[in-house]
Amino acid sequence: MRVRKTLTALICALAAGCAAVRPATAPSTLAEVPLAGTELPAGGQWPTANWWQRYQDPTLEQLVTTALADSPTLAAAHARFDSARESVRLAAAAAGAHLDASAQVARQRLSDNGLFPPKFLGFNWYNQADLGLAASYTFDWWGKQRASVEAATSEARAAAADRTAAALVLSGSVVDSYFGWQLDQARIALLQDRIATLTRYSAIADARVRAAIDDGDEHDRADADLAATRGQLASLQGSAQLRLVALAALTGHAVAQLPPLAAKPLPVLPATLPDRVGLDLLGRRPDIAASRWRVEAAQRRRHIAAAQYYPDISIHALAGLQSIDLGHLLRAGSADPQAGIAIHLPLFDSGARAAQLHVADAEITAAVATYNEAIISAARDVASSVIAGEQAESERVQQLAQLQASAQLEQSAIARTRQGLTDLRPQLSAQYAVLVQRDALAQIDAARLSADIALQRALGGGFEDSHRNSDSTDKP
Numbered sequence: 225m226r227v228r229k230t231l232t233a234l235i236c237a238l239a240a241g242c243a244a245v246r247p248a249t250a251p252s253t254l255a256e257v258p259l260a261g262t263e264l265p266a267g268g269q270w271p272t273a274n275w276w277q278r279y280q281d282p283t284l285e286q287l288v289t290t291a292l293a294d295s296p297t298l299a300a301a302h303a304r305f306d307s308a309r310e311s312v313r314l315a316a317a318a319a320g321a322h323l324d325a326s327a328q329v330a331r332q333r334l335s336d337n338g339l340f341p342p343k344f345l346g347f348n349w350y351n352q353a354d355l356g357l358a359a360s361y362t363f364d365w366w367g368k369q370r371a372s373v374e375a376a377t378s379e380a381r382a383a384a385a386d387r388t389a390a391a392l393v394l395s396g397s398v399v400d401s402y403f404g405w406q407l408d409q410a411r412i413a414l415l416q417d418r419i420a421t422l423t424r425y426s427a428i429a430d431a432r433v434r435a436a437i438d439d440g441d442e443h444d445r446a447d448a449d450l451a452a453t454r455g456q457l458a459s460l461q462g463s464a465q466l467r468l469v470a471l472a473a474l475t476g477h478a479v480a481q482l483p484p485l486a487a488k489p490l491p492v493l494p495a496t497l498p499d500r501v502g503l504d505l506l507g508r509r510p511d512i513a514a515s516r517w518r519v520e521a522a523q524r525r526r527h528i529a530a531a532q533y534y535p536d537i538s539i540h541a542l543a544g545l546q547s548i549d550l551g552h553l554l555r556a557g558s559a560d561p562q563a564g565i566a567i568h569l570p571l572f573d574s575g576a577r578a579a580q581l582h583v584a585d586a587e588i589t590a591a592v593a594t595y596n597e598a599i600i601s602a603a604r605d606v607a608s609s610v611i612a613g614e615q616a617e618s619e620r621v622q623q624l625a626q627l628q629a630s631a632q633l634e635q636s637a638i639a640r641t642r643q644g645l646t647d648l649r650p651q652l653s654a655q656y657a658v659l660v661q662r663d664a665l666a667q668i669d670a671a672r673l674s675a676d677i678a679l680q681r682a683l684g685g686g687f688e689d690s691h692r693n694s695d696s697t698d699k700p
Contacts, residue, residue, distance in 0.1 A: 268496030270508065273686035276399050279491045284402050286483050287475060291398045294476040298390055304383045312376040321361040328354045350548050356560075362538040368531035375524035378517045381691050385514035392510060392685040394474065399677050401470045402485075407670040408464035409487035411663055415457040418659045422450040425652045490669045493676050497610060498683070502603075508684035509602050515595035516689075522591040526584035532577045535569035605682035613675035620668045627661040634658050 272278075276288050292298070330352045334342045342348040364370055429443035472479045498504065506512055542562040570577070634654035641651045 266497050266499050266501070268494075268498050270498045270504075271680045271683050271686045275680045275686050276395060278493065278680075279399075279403075281402075281488070281491075283483055283485060284399065287402055287471060288395050288398050290477070291394055291475045292391055295394060295474060296476055298387070298394060300390075304386065307383075309380050309383075312373065312380050314376070321359065324358045326354070326356050326358065328352075352546075352548055354546050354560075356542055358540065358542045360538060360540040362536060365537065366531040366534040368528050368534075371524045371527040371531070375521045375528070378521035378524060382514040382517035382521065385510040385517065385687070385689065388685075388687050389510035389514065392681055392687070395685065396677060396681045398471065398474050400674065401467050401474065403490060403670065403673055403677070405464055405467040405471070405485065406488060406490055407666060408460050408467065410490070410666045412457060412460050412464065413487070414659050414663045414666065415453055415460065418453050418656060418663075419450065419457065421652050421656045421659065422446060422453060425649060425656070426450055428647065428649055428652075490666070490673050492669060492672065497606070497679075501606065501683070505602055505606070505683070506599075507689040508687060509598070509682075510684060510687045510689075512595070512598045512602055513687070513689040515591070515598045517691075519588065519591040519595050522584070522587040526581070526588055529577070529580040529584040532570075532580060535567050538566050538568075540564055540566065602682065605678065609675050609678035609682050613672055613679065616668055616672035616675055620665070620672065623661065623665045623668050627658070627665055630654070630658045630661045 274285075276284055331349060332352060333349050334347075336342060336348075362369070426443060426446040429438065429446050432438040433440050433443050468479050468482065468485075472482055475482070506516070540563070542560075546560040634651070634657070637646075637651040637654040640646050641648055
């Protein structure tokens with residue numbers, strides 16, 4: 225009868241505890257990339273892992289490789305990934321069986337006023353030796369331990385995606401800085417030609433003023449243009465030096481350790497998108513993948529919080545030896561085996577379990593919001609880079625037309641000068657105009673290239689989430 229009453233009370237307690245479990249939240253809805261209705265060119269290819277090789281520049285490849293290998297920028301991302309990877313091992317170890325060995329030898333004095341006075345036992349001091357092997361195992365009937373491992377695994381995958389995202393930002397910054405330096409070099413060369421042209425023009429205007437043929441206004445305008453152009457040259461030279469400093473910082477080296485840089489024409493590549501970009505981008509962007517895995521981890525942690533309402537059931541066993549005489553410790557009579565089963569269920573916790581569920585639900589909401597924000601950011605990045613590339617392409621067509629017209633005017637001015645119909649000033653003015661148009665074309669080409677670089681980054685830079693599962697956001 226006592227056993228029946230005890231079992232009845234235990235069952236009622238377990239039922240009361242389990243009845244308080246809140247139902248699991250419905251799977252949070254994750255957004256798709258909102259690119260519908262946006263007119264974007266398709267038919268392109270996804271970036272490769274070494275996407276910067278598309279520019280076919282060995283110096284650039286060396287810079288990016290050095291940055292990815294030596295830059296301290298990635299150190300924190302690598303450390304977070306290593307920590308998350310070890311967390312998976314910790315969670316898996318906690319979910320398994322445990323076996324512990326122990327040995328203890330102690331010497332103790334019995335109190336004269338204790339429960340067993342030494343005068344009845346015949347001694348005050350005695351030795352206590354224990355030798356044991358303990359095994360324990362907790363049953364994972366409610367999936368709490370499995371969810372812990374899955375949550376840690378999702379966090380590790382998110383950390384791996386974060387590491388790739390950091391590498392993508394770093395490589396993109398190196399490519400931007402390198403081609404920015406190339407643009408500065410191209411514009412510096414054009415400005416030097418413009419200064420030489422203006423210097424010749426100013427000398428002719430000065431000679432005409434000294435000969436009392438013209439007043440000094442034309443000479444003053446030429447000098448003003450010359451001073452402004454020299455100011456632009458100084459600004460670009462400073463910009464080029466700053467880009468070298470940026471490259472050195474990105475690669476983790478001093479400026480003197482950078483490979484020799486030589487001015488080269490900027491590459492011109494078409495900006496086109498792969499087919500089905502709105503769907504496939506979910507597994508191609510490392511930031512989206514990281515956010516998705518954090519949603520998964522938050523849902524698994526919610527499962528752990530819900531499982532706190534169910535009892536933990538574990539078994540344990542101890543094969544031990546105990547003796548007050550070390551010489552008798554290894555004898556059969558010193559055996560002290562134990563075995564048991566334990567059931568643990570907190571019945572009254574002042575709302576702690578409910579609070580844990582509320583925290584878990586809030587974490588899911590925050591993770592989903594971060595994921596959806598990454599989706600919107602991805603759509604903006606893709607659309608903006610493609611539109612910027614198309615805009616630069618349209619501007620380039622018009623700029624080429626202006627450059628051609630200016631070149632024709634220059635040829636006409638050269639022909640008139642050769643025929644002796646005028647002095648050298650119209651030819652120098654036409655030559656200056658051509659240099660201005662070429663400078664504008666160089667800036668448009670740089671904007672077009674910058675849009676292409678942004679597109680490679682917006683498309684994930686060759687990343688692909690190999691662990692992506694269409695059921696990853698299902699209810700745990």
